[in-house]
Amino acid sequence: MPASALKGMLDTLPDETPRWRLVEARVREVCALFGYSEIRTPVLEQTELFIRTVGESSDVVRKEMYTFQDRGGRSVTMRPEGTAPAARAYVQHRMYLKPQPVKVFYIAPMFRYERPQGGRLRQHTQFGIEAFGSSHPAVDAEVVSVGLSLFGRLGLGGLSVQLNSIGCPRCRPAYREALRDYYRGVVGELCGDCRERFEKNPLRLLDCKRDECRKYRERAPRTVDYLCAECADHFEAVKEYLGDAGFTFEVNPLLVRGLDYYTRTVFEIVSATLGAQNSVCSGGRYDGLVEQIGGPPTPGVGFGLGLERLLLSLENQGVALPGPAGLDVFVATVGEEAFKSGLRTLHALRKAGLTSDTDYMGRSLKAQLKHADRLGARFVLLLGEDELARLSCTIRRMDTGAQWQVPLDEVPSWLLRHENGIER
């Protein structure tokens, strides 16, 4: 039996879960503030859903999906991203009949079979939001600002917002052709990948990182110059709304996204404190997605935000993150009778809502105190023969060392009295 998790899949240990809970709490606060409600969808979906929406030519579908036959012989896939499942739920439950827009968020594991690297895992946790039903450019701006607000609340800096518009099915073909025309003469000098992109998905020619391909993109035609009137107006409005909200961003004409369903707005929030995998949040508009799944024509915008990357970036920036919460009370006892009495007191403490624990290792009193200190106990309750005889106990305050004798049955109420130091 191999006692190790699968490649690219991490355990989150007790020392680390508090920081996760902090981030999740902030996510929920921000979502509540912006009017997004939580949705939970299954980990598995029909493979078809992702092939049709994310796109047959995308890398995600071609080589990164965890796909297998279930026992009924159906091809199923562990979700590689969250937008398609949310859109599927929107259609399945006819949420287009509800007041629009429908705004949802999720915190859920995503799976992609890739080679792990700093900030890249096979299972990662994504916080995502989706706003279905409105094509208003102010919604695009809102979506971006949800991400930025979260980062702001967490104290994450060193970010840059990259924004672009890749047009719609009406104007994109003209752009695609212009791009092909531009690259046609130099195809032979491009890398192998780019030669394939030239055929299949010319937009992607723009984000190749190889020098031999990179030098051409400076003078390549830009998406924004080929937008139809509606798309151009939309893009202008998005920028205006974002600017009015006080956010700074950069228009990056080279930004195109890897998933096929995007239309118009695409954006990416990049952190300067991550390695090569520096995109912490990215998304865009997907006006054709719902219809493609079988719903009525419905616009939508959203983003995905990698929580592992967010945590990494926070750590790299030295943002203070919480560790395990300390105990209110540790019950230390000497002798068998005192141990039994201690257990009864422990129950009373817990019943009163005080976080408390005792020693189950038969440690010496001294070692129990030491252990209590490590657990971060604010008070230690001492119970030995002397105390038992008097039906009382010694309460020690760990930060000051002050001690009191308190009758056993009054311990919880004594501790809860505000002046004695436990603040709820």
Place this chain on the structure above:
RNA sequence: GUGAGUGUAGCUCAACUGGUUAGAGCGUGGGACUGUGGCUCCUAAGGCUACGGGUUCAACUCCCGUCACUCACCCCA
């Protein structure tokens, strides 16, 4: 999937150009302090040096293979 680097105690790292019982700090258990934590000191446990093979009188050290991890590419959160 491609390329490179690294695998020594729970963690972070030592061990000269191959040389005999593989060390230290932190952490963990116990003690100095017979019923009182943090500081200090003492002490113990903990290693098939990732795994398998080869070279050699001798391998943590050199060679080959496997696996794992890391970084970069592809791509993405």
